[in-house]
Amino acid sequence: MRVLALLDGTIADPQAPLFRADDLGVMRGDGIFETILIADRKPRELGPHLDRLEHSAALLQLRLPERAAWERAVRAVIDNWPWDTDPQMAVKLVCTRGVEGDDNPNGFAMGMQIEADTLRKRSEGVAAVTLERGYAPDLMERAPWLLLSAKTLSYAVNMAAMREAAARGADEVIFTATDGSVLEGPTSTVVLAQGHTLLTTPPSLGILKGTTQGALFRAAEKAGWQTRVTKFPASALFESDGVWLASSVRLMTQVRSIDGIEIKADADLHAEIDRLYESNY
Numbered sequence: 586m587r588v589l590a591l592l593d594g595t596i597a598d599p600q601a602p603l604f605r606a607d608d609l610g611v612m613r614g615d616g617i618f619e620t621i622l623i624a625d626r627k628p629r630e631l632g633p634h635l636d637r638l639e640h641s642a643a644l645l646q647l648r649l650p651e652r653a654a655w656e657r658a659v660r661a662v663i664d665n666w667p668w669d670t671d672p673q674m675a676v677k678l679v680c681t682r683g684v685e686g687d688d689n690p691n692g693f694a695m696g697m698q699i700e701a702d703t704l705r706k707r708s709e710g711v712a713a714v715t716l717e718r719g720y721a722p723d724l725m726e727r728a729p730w731l732l733l734s735a736k737t738l739s740y741a742v743n744m745a746a747m748r749e750a751a752a753r754g755a756d757e758v759i760f761t762a763t764d765g766s767v768l769e770g771p772t773s774t775v776v777l778a779q780g781h782t783l784l785t786t787p788p789s790l791g792i793l794k795g796t797t798q799g800a801l802f803r804a805a806e807k808a809g810w811q812t813r814v815t816k817f818p819a820s821a822l823f824e825s826d827g828v829w830l831a832s833s834v835r836l837m838t839q840v841r842s843i844d845g846i847e848i849k850a851d852a853d854l855h856a857e858i859d860r861l862y863e864s865n866y
């Protein structure tokens with residue numbers, strides 16, 4: 586099931602071609618995207634997602650269509666989604682640079698069903714492996730042209746890492762920096778619980794600012810938890826009371842093992858983390 590909307594709010598045939606073969610998004614992965622959860626017709630964290638889309642566009646020096654156009658396209662997808670059969674969906678916003686020399690970016694919003702594998706991960710938790718990402722934790726500041734905090738369309742490395750995880754019999758990846766500190770997953774933010782403190786990696790280490798982690802921390806602070814955005818080594822993953830991979834569609838997915846070693850994965854604590862996150866909506 587797909588519902589495709591253009592930025593003027595019109596609905597298009599998702600099976601018909603939309604892009605020219607020489608669009609730089611196709612030729613070079615030169616573009617940006619966001620994936621937003623819509624639950625019961627309501628977008629979650631739409632503001633933070635559009636803020637991040639603007640941040641990515643600024644890093645790529647991409648002339649992003651106005652915010653109202655993205656909001657209109659999301660609304661059109663919501664209005665045309667079969668809510669009776671699918672109470673949740675993911676809307677993907679995509680903006681490519683367009684054809685070389687035209688300065689005319691192309692964008693769309695596409696609603697998609699939540700995949701069965703994602704639902705399984707949400708309910709059963711996941712086995713993760715740590716994989717090297719190959720950059721130092723201070724690289725983002727030294728080398729902004731590497732676009733480390735942008736959500737670009739160039740996700741081939743992220744997808745290759747997921748295939749490597751599958752080859753090792755795992756579901757997910759936790760990337761580490763050259764000094765062994767924890768970065769993020771290929772499509773998720775890492776969150777740890779230590780007592781009543783939640784930890785996550787700072788975006789300044791060259792990772793995406795997670796909107797799901799942001800929502801969890803907002804609710805946790807209101808409920809009296811401490812939150813820390815700080816660099817931590819991979820060893821902390823094994824010493825914490827719980828580890829989650831957070832993302833808009835996967836939500837708070839509990840990690841059950843890392844590199845084949847079982848870690849603490851308490852069901853009650855998971856339920857509490859889930860409740861905190863859901864209390865936002």
Ligand SMILES: Cc1ncc(COP(=O)(O)O)c(C=O)c1O
Nearest residue numbers: 771772773774795796797832833
């Ligand atoms: C690399 C990366 N980090 C983190 C996230 C989590 O971000 P969010 O919670 O905003 O979906 C994603 C989402 O897909 C991602 O691709």
